[in-house]
Amino acid sequence: MKTPRLISILLSAAVLAACGVLGPGGQGSSGRSAMAQAIAAGDKVALLPVANFTDVPQAGLRVEALLEPALRQAGLRQLVLYPPALNPETLFEPGERKAQAEAEKWARTQGVRYVVSGAVNEWRYKVGVDGEPAVGLMLQVKDLSNDQVVYSSAGGRTGGSRQALAAVGQQLAAELVSGIRVEPTGRAAATR
Secondary structure, rough: OOHHHHHHHHHHHHHHHHHHOOOOOOOEEHHHHOOOOOOOOEEEEEEEEEEOOOOOHHHHHHHHHHHHHHHOOOOOOOOEEHHHHHHOOOOOOOOOOHHHHHHHHHHOOOOOOOEEEEEEEEEOOOOOOOOOEEEEEEEEEEOOOOEEEEEEEEEOOOOOOOHHHHHHHHHHHHHHOOOOOOOOOOHHHHHH
């Protein structure tokens, strides 16, 4: 009598535990906050340097190269890129975190309303026979008019042994950018 009940309790616990481990999207997961306000398609937005917290040189630059087209595809028509001199990432010297503040100061002088910043904390092929690609990213949008973060998202994704690292990074970047609300000019003003 007690054995079937014990087995059903253990099976229920196992199912609940599995649900907690599985993330959306199959081989990856992401966490994002809801974007409180929409960005008008005509608002000026700047892509700032992506901080590189990996041991892979220039991983931040690689992520920026993936984020730019994803942001444009999301509808940001007035996307501007920071000047290359503001990027602290070089091949031989570690980047300084003050570069973020310098990039925000530059964005303000350009009349930018929103800035998109991010960080990469994993950009590698896993060690082992299969060598699966693994990517971890964080993305946030800040409204410079009030210094409030209006969107924040983070996620990680792994791919199969035959997938390229850049392809996995592109999928994750597109997933994180998909939460940014962009309204056609005229509609966003009503939601602010």
